Amino acid sequence: MDGNGRWAKERMLPRVVGHRRGTTALKKVINACIQKGVKVVSLYAFSSENWKRPESERTALFNMIKEFVAKDVPNKFIKPVVIKVMGDISPLPQDVIDALKETVEKTKNNGNMVVNIGINYGGRDEIVKAVNDVIASGKKEITVDDIEQNLYTAELPPLDLVVRTSGEIRLSNFMLWQCAYSEFIFLDKYWPDMNKKDLDEILKIYTGRDRRFGGIGK
Numbered sequence: 001m002d003g004n005g006r007w008a009k010e011r012m013l014p015r016v017v018g019h020r021r022g023t024t025a026l027k028k029v030i031n032a033c034i035q036k037g038v039k040v041v042s043l044y045a046f047s048s049e050n051w052k053r054p055e056s057e058r059t060a061l062f063n064m065i066k067e068f069v070a071k072d073v074p075n076k077f078i079k080p081v082v083i084k085v086m087g088d089i090s091p092l093p094q095d096v097i098d099a100l101k102e103t104v105e106k107t108k109n110n111g112n113m114v115v116n117i118g119i120n121y122g123g124r125d126e127i128v129k130a131v132n133d134v135i136a137s138g139k140k141e142i143t144v145d146d147i148e149q150n151l152y153t154a155e156l157p158p159l160d161l162v163v164r165t166s167g168e169i170r171l172s173n174f175m176l177w178q179c180a181y182s183e184f185i186f187l188d189k190y191w192p193d194m195n196k197k198d199l200d201e202i203l204k205i206y207t208g209r210d211r212r213f214g215g216i217g218k
């Protein structure tokens with residue numbers, strides 16, 4: 001979800017207004033995903049590098065995450081969703097940690113779509129953590145499966161598609177392991193401008209891609 005700041009800047013508004021509009025777009029996109037039968041959506045809400053931002057912006061983002069899980073998740077979606085979190089949330093404000101843990105617990109048996117939120121998440125950190133967990137279990141030789149089973153996404157299906165908005169064409173440490181065979185779509189739109197129509201378009205592009213996973217195809 002990129003481009004909130006530039007969306008606001010173009011309108012001479014504070015960056016946090018862009019983030020606020022970003023959460024409105026997020027609700028629209030999640031509902032559209034539920035409608036379309038998407039099984040899992042992983043969101044990059046706060047990266048391990050986003051600590052470099054001013055404290056006021058970080059606080060605003062954390063409060064929006066808290067509001068999202070505490071108010072939007074129970075009220076704003078057309079069907080109940082499962083909330084998962086990937087990343088090390090321990091350095092977050094305690095009230096945000098509590099809200100996240102409570103929502104993860106409360107929603108774990110919901111059917112429908114999984115919304116997996118990356119918070120203080122970094123793809124390299126995730127892989128290192130997985131390797132250390134395997135080592136701690138006493139293994140001397142590590143397999144691909146060992147790592148996969150110790151990622152935050154261990155229980156989730158493979159990552160099919162990565163979408164980044166705002167014209168940036170890079171991964172910025174997002175799901176590095178999981179994207180080995182993913183498709184990529186880079187859009188010029190800023191995240192706050194995203195809506196249901198964009199999701200339809202994204203799914204159409206994705207459906208047209210020929211995924212061969214190293215083979216020669218059909």
Ligand code: IPE
Nearest residue numbers: 001002003004005006044045
């Ligand atoms: C998304 O927009 C931010 C998140 C932390 C989700 P940005 O804040 O990165 O917006 P730009 O890149 O400054 O436009």
Ligand code: MG
Nearest residue numbers: 002003004005
């Ligand atoms: Mg950005």
